[in-house]
Amino acid sequence: MRSIDDFSRHLEQVSPMDRHLRQVIRRWAEAEVIPRRREFDEDWKEHQLIEPAFHKLMVELGLQKALFPESLGGWGLGHSDRVFNIIYAIAEEVGRADTGMAVAATVTFWPLTFILVEPAVNWRLARHLAPLFCEADRPVFAALAMTEPQGGSDIENMGVLGGKTIRTTARRDGNEWVVNGHKLWPTNTGGVADLIAVVCTTQKGSSDPNDLALIFVPGDAPGVTQGAPYEKAGMAADKNGDVWFEDVRVPLWYRAHGPGADAAVFRAAIPGGLIGSMGFLTGALLNLHERLDEFVTTRTYANRPLKENDAIAGVIGRIAGDIDICRILGHEAAQMGDRRNSPNGEALSSEPLIARLRNLKDFISDRTLEAFERSMDILGPYGVDREWDIEKHWRDVKMVQLWMGGKQLCQMEAARYFFNCETL
Amino acid sequence: MTDRTDWSHNATMLFPPPPRTMIPEEAMSMADLVRSWGRREILSSRLAYRERYGELFGDRLSTLRSDLGLGDLLLPEAQGGLGLNTSRMAPGAVTILIELARADASLAFVFALEYALEAIVAIEPHVDQSCCDLIANRSQHGIALALPGAGVIGEEASLFRGKVLGAHIEHSGSKGRLSGGSLRVFGASAGKGTLLVVASSTDNGRPCLALVDGQSKGVTWAPRLKTTGLEAIPMSDVMLEGVSVDDSRLVAGGGPLSTLVVWLDLLFGAVSLGAAMDFFEILSRWSDDRSIKGREKLKENPLCAALLAQVAGEIAASTLLLYDLAEMVAEDPVGERRAPTERLFAFAQLLGARIQRGAFTAIDRGLELMGSAGYAKEWHAEKHWRDVKTIKTLLCGPGGEVPAQLDGARYFFGIEKV
Numbered sequence: 001m002r003s004i005d006d007f008s009r010h011l012e013q014v015s016p017m018d019r020h021l022r023q024v025i026r027r028w029a030e031a032e033v034i035p036r037r038r039e040f041d042e043d044w045k046e047h048q049l050i051e052p053a054f055h056k057l058m059v060e061l062g063l064q065k066a067l068f069p070e071s072l073g074g075w076g077l078g079h080s081d082r083v084f085n086i087i088y089a090i091a092e093e094v095g096r097a098d099t100g101m102a103v104a105a106t107v108t109f110w111p112l113t114f115i116l117v118e119p120a121v122n123w124r125l126a127r128h129l130a131p132l133f134c135e136a137d138r139p140v141f142a143a144l145a146m147t148e149p150q151g152g153s154d155i156e157n158m159g160v161l162g163g164k165t166i167r168t169t170a171r172r173d174g175n176e177w178v179v180n181g182h183k184l185w186p187t188n189t190g191g192v193a194d195l196i197a198v199v200c201t202t203q204k205g206s207s208d209p210n211d212l213a214l215i216f217v218p219g220d221a222p223g224v225t226q227g228a229p230y231e232k233a234g235m236a237a238d239k240n241g242d243v244w245f246e247d248v249r250v251p252l253w254y255r256a257h258g259p260g261a262d263a264a265v266f267r268a269a270i271p272g273g274l275i276g277s278m279g280f281l282t283g284a285l286l287n288l289h290e291r292l293d294e295f296v297t298t299r300t301y302a303n304r305p306l307k308e309n310d311a312i313a314g315v316i317g318r319i320a321g322d323i324d325i326c327r328i329l330g331h332e333a334a335q336m337g338d339r340r341n342s343p344n345g346e347a348l349s350s351e352p353l354i355a356r357l358r359n360l361k362d363f364i365s366d367r368t369l370e371a372f373e374r375s376m377d378i379l380g381p382y383g384v385d386r387e388w389d390i391e392k393h394w395r396d397v398k399m400v401q402l403w404m405g406g407k408q409l410c411q412m413e414a415a416r417y418f419f420n421c422e423t424l
Numbered sequence: 425m426t427d428r429t430d431w432s433h434n435a436t437m438l439f440p441p442p443p444r445t446m447i448p449e450e451a452m453s454m455a456d457l458v459r460s461w462g463r464r465e466i467l468s469s470r471l472a473y474r475e476r477y478g479e480l481f482g483d484r485l486s487t488l489r490s491d492l493g494l495g496d497l498l499l500p501e502a503q504g505g506l507g508l509n510t511s512r513m514a515p516g517a518v519t520i521l522i523e524l525a526r527a528d529a530s531l532a533f534v535f536a537l538e539y540a541l542e543a544i545v546a547i548e549p550h551v552d553q554s555c556c557d558l559i560a561n562r563s564q565h566g567i568a569l570a571l572p573g574a575g576v577i578g579e580e581a582s583l584f585r586g587k588v589l590g591a592h593i594e595h596s597g598s599k600g601r602l603s604g605g606s607l608r609v610f611g612a613s614a615g616k617g618t619l620l621v622v623a624s625s626t627d628n629g630r631p632c633l634a635l636v637d638g639q640s641k642g643v644t645w646a647p648r649l650k651t652t653g654l655e656a657i658p659m660s661d662v663m664l665e666g667v668s669v670d671d672s673r674l675v676a677g678g679g680p681l682s683t684l685v686v687w688l689d690l691l692f693g694a695v696s697l698g699a700a701m702d703f704f705e706i707l708s709r710w711s712d713d714r715s716i717k718g719r720e721k722l723k724e725n726p727l728c729a730a731l732l733a734q735v736a737g738e739i740a741a742s743t744l745l746l747y748d749l750a751e752m753v754a755e756d757p758v759g760e761r762r763a764p765t766e767r768l769f770a771f772a773q774l775l776g777a778r779i780q781r782g783a784f785t786a787i788d789r790g791l792e793l794m795g796s797a798g799y800a801k802e803w804h805a806e807k808h809w810r811d812v813k814t815i816k817t818l819l820c821g822p823g824g825e826v827p828a829q830l831d832g833a834r835y836f837f838g839i840e841k842v
Contacts, residue, residue: 038650147796150715161717185796233799233806240796300575301823302586311826369788376652376817377824380573381608381659383817384652391652395810402795408716408727 002293004096004286008324009331013338015082015089022093024061029097032056037098038386044236045229047192050101054139054237057105063090065134067109067116072126073134078116084337087272088279088330095283099396100237102280104141107187107238111144111197113272114214114256114265118341124253125216132194143193143219144269145183145243155199162207163199163263168245170200170213170255177215177255179223179248190229190239193219197256198245199266209263214256223248234395268348270404271337274357277400278330281368284393285323291389292316292375295382306378315374322367333360355417362410365401372397433708435526435701438736440743442519446751448508451516455523457492462527467702470804473528481656485531494520494535496560498542500551503560509546514687514753518694518746525698529811530656532698536691537567537611541621543687544633544680550762554672558635562619566612568638570622570662572631572681573608574822582625584681586827589631591624591664593674600626600674602634602642602667610818613658614638614645620662623681626674633675633684642667652817653810679763686764689776690753692819693746696783696812700739703808707735707790710797710805728793735790742782749775770835773828780816787812 015021032053043049058064067083068074077083087106094102112129115122133140146155148167155166168181179198186196196217203211217224227242256262296307296316306312336353339345346353372394376383384391401407412424436459444452465484466473473480489495497520498513499505508516517539525532538559545555572587581588591604602624612618618638626632636643646661711732714722722728749772756768764772787809791798798805821827833839 041650231801233801233810298577299822300577300579300581300588301827302583303575303580303588305577306574306823309823309826311830312823315824315826373784373813374824376813377820378822379817380820380822380824381610381818382574382822384814385659386650386652394813395652398791398809399799402792402799406795407792408731411727 004289007286007289007327009327010335013085013331013335015080015085017086018089021086022089025057025090025093026096028053028057028061029093033097033101037392038389040098040100040236041234041386041392042236044231044239047237047239050237051139053101054104057094057101058108058139059137063105064108064136064140065130066090067112068126068130068134069116069121072130074130078113078121079118081341082338083117084272084275084334085331088275088334091276091279092283092286092330095280096287097283098237099280099284099393099400100235102283103187103235103238103276103400106276106279107144108140108142110269110272110276111142111195111214111216113269114197114262115216120257120261120265120268122256125256129195129216140194141188141192142195142197143186143188143243145186145189145196145198147184147186149182149184162209163201163212164205164207166199166201166212167204168198168200169204170198170202170215172202172252173249175252176249177213177252179215179217179245179250181245183243183245185230185240186243187238187240189226189243190241191226192239193226193243195219196224196243202259210259212263212266213259214262214266215250216254216256217245217248217250221248221250233398234392235399238399264349267354270354271348271357273404274354274361275330275333275337277361277404278326278333278364280400281364281397282323282327282330284397285326285368285371288371288375288390288393289320289323292319292378295379295388312378315378319371319374322371326364326367329360329364333357351417355413358405358410359414361404362407362414365397365407368397369394369401433705433712435704435739439701439704439740440747442522443515443747443751446512446515446747446754447519448513448516450506450508451513451520454492454494455516455519458488458494458520459523459526461488461492462523466527471802474801474804474807477655481528481530484528485534488524488531488535494524495538496542497535498539499546499556499560502553503546503556505542505546505560509542509551510548511543511756512754514690515747515750517691518750521691521694522698522701525695526702528656529695529699529808529815530654532695533654533657533692533815534566534611536688536695537569540684540687540691541567541569544675544683544762552675555635555675558673559619562617566618568609568612568618568620568658568662570604570607570609570620571685571821572623576606582629582631584623584631584678585831586823587821589623589625591622591634593624593626593632593634593669595627598671600634600669600671602636602664602669604664606646607662607664608659609662610657610659612638613648613660614643622664626676630676631678631681633680634669635673635675636664636667636669640667651814653807653812653814677762682764682769683762686753686769686772688819689772690746690749692815693742693749693776693779693783696780696815697739697742697746699808699812700742700783700786703787703790703805704735704739706803706805706808707732707794710794710803731789731793735786738782738786738789742779742786745775745782746779749779766835770832773831776819777825777828780812780819784809784812784816 229239501507545552572584575588593600
């Protein structure tokens with residue numbers, strides 16, 4: 001009998017800890033998430049069911065300290081040559097259970113990559129923040145606050161705009177930064193952010209990379225207001241809301257690095273977001289296979305199993321084929337990230353790498369949504385029944401397709417890179 | 425260049441209008457009334473409607489039945505209907521449902537089910553007085569429908585075009601006993617007066633539709649299920665154990681069941697299209713004040729403009745196809761056996777699927793452009809995305825579009841064994 005582990009990936013690139021890590025997370029998922037996830041949508045505001053599952057994953061299994069160096073109580077993933085493959089494995093295994101949880105858990109890593117991943121480690125901030133994550137007895141969430149009301153994908157469009165649309169400002173006042181602005185939609189806000197990395201400018205309207213600043217702000221600092229979470233089509237375990245910064249003061253050393261370096265690590269963090277996104281998607285696809293297989297094996301058309309009808313087999317065969325292809329591509333994407341320090345690799349902030357990864361994320365997103373849509377159709381009235389889990393995944397993964405600039409930014413960056421466009 | 429200022433964001437003005445020559449004046453007036461009502465009662469206060477949906481839905485439904493007279497549209501006058509019970513009402517029913525679905529797809533869905541059932545038992549010249557009385561006299565609890573569906577491995581069952589007839593009637597004299605396990609029903613829940621309409625097989629394995637009271641002895645309802653969209657439309661599983669059914673409550677033969685499928689293809693298409701039209705208006709307003717790259721109006725960007733055009737194109741194409749199908753339904757000769765022609769059935773299946781795909785694609789692509797605004801409930805766009813997907817999936821049934829494709833292949837290519 002085939003299982004989800006029969007879907008392809010480059011086994012020679014898999015990290016030695018991959019198998020063990022996946023087994024641990026899979027056991028957690030089977031025990032803590034899969035039996036309860038059908039109730040998660042109604043739990044979007046209170047997280048009464050969701051929070052205990054987070055606690056097990058992030059505190060008891062220790063996921064929230066994974067990026068911190070061992071010397072500071074973490075797992076040391078920040079120094080690993082396979083950090084992206086490992087994060088991919090985590091994203092995929094948690095995503096198989098619930099995409100929202102995968103997003104919330106791994107996006108906590110995302111702003112921490114600015115200061116914990118070689119070679120851009122900020123030891124002062126690392127030492128200061130380590131106790132928050134490594135010694136906590138509750139889940140701790142970090143958010144990356146990028147998007148602003150006036151423009152969705154513009155802030156990420158660094159190649160063309162260089163941050164000139166950013167309106168959230170960081171003004172130096174003595175030994176402090178004073179942050180003012182309004183951000184929308186960061187994952188892990190809506191009242192849950194313990195730490196927020198804010199993408200600011202020190203000079204409004206500037207496209208000079210020296211003026212982009214990444215400032216860490218405690219989620220409960222005076223002047224920080226986290227609005228209530230948005231009610232969404234899915235992704236209940238991931239809270240998103242407005243965040244306002246009104247004269248928020250933090251020490252100068254709360255800046256990730258400094259002029260120029262902040263823009264570089266911000267750009268270098270984009271691949272992490274894209275690779276993680278692909279992991280969420282292939283994780284959901286693996287669970288799709290499990291549930292779809294059960295349905296087409298046990299239910300009939302013309303008194304034969306659905307899967308034994310040639311025409312239906314054609315549809316589900318294509319679905320399985322797409323899952324396999326997406327998994328190969330997703331793992332290759334992770335490998336592209338891990339190649340960053342090798343002679344064959346490209347720097348994380350490089351245009352070629354980002355363009356390719358955006359392209360892959362766009363491709364996998366589209367195939368994922370198609371696979372879910374066709375599967376829901378195959379199931380008929382069971383396809384929209386939450387008891388079969390497929391429709392929930394479908395709602396959840398739609399958000400993955402929409403974020404990080406969405407399809408249009410992906411298409412433009414791919415065109416820019418592959419066709420040397422000059423005016424896009 | 426035509427000045428479209430007055431039409432901005434207005435789907436009624438921008439998309440192909442209903443073909444008025446095909447639609448009775450009463451139906452056009454009703455559609456205009458429903459449009460105004462929808463704007464006033466629902467669209468002008470969307471947030472409040474969403475927040476108090478459980479409370480307001482039933483209230484709005486009652487108003488539509490009693491004050492606007494939408495209930496029993498296709499019933500004969502003798503049963504309190506408007507006397508528009510001919511297949512020529514198909515385009516009129518479509519137009520009314522489109523306007524209602526623009527306000528709320530679930531409201532339109534309720535009436536689509538009713539009209540589809542009325543089409544089987546009330547359309548001239550095959551008026552089934554007993555069934556018409558039954559429909560007219562039921563309470564407000566609606567219709568729950570169990571269509572042919574997926575079978576269970578190890579259980580051999582009678583089929584309707586490949587799909588399992590989940591219930592079976594054993595006859596004794598003029599009464600039958602209806603039994604069937606775990607039938608998936610949608611449309612209404614267990615409640616006094618709910619009419620349960622079950623696609624069944626008779627003693628000789630032939631299809632029929634059984635109309636039973638949802639609270640009859642032997643009917644067991646499982647708890648209501650959570651579904652993707654159409655939040656106001658219940659779905660659950662029902663067990664039937666020896667439910668007594670009088671012959672007068674049976675609509676026998678594959679013809680009526682085929683007619684039901686044809687009208688569902690048509691009327692569910694109208695519901696999805698109405699939802700897509702409202703989505704168009706939401707997208708149009710949203711795209712008006714969004715910018716891209718810090719300076720450019722989003723819709724003036726060629727890439728975004730092309731995508732917006734795709735949205736509009738899908739809706740326009742689906743509109744034309746829907747009215748073409750309505751015209752085919754209106755003109756199809758209703759034969760001795762109350763069956764649609766094979767031609768109509770094939771077209772209904774293929775076009776029904778195509779219309780659903782078009783409506784869904786329009787909303788799906790538009791949602792992608794809207795990004796987070798499309799995904800958040802406060803913009804009311806994601807509701808249409810979930811609703812139309814739900815309608816499409818319910819209409820397809822198990823196997824997805826494959827059974828409809830096979831129906832088409834049978835007609836167009838004379839295929840016999842599939």
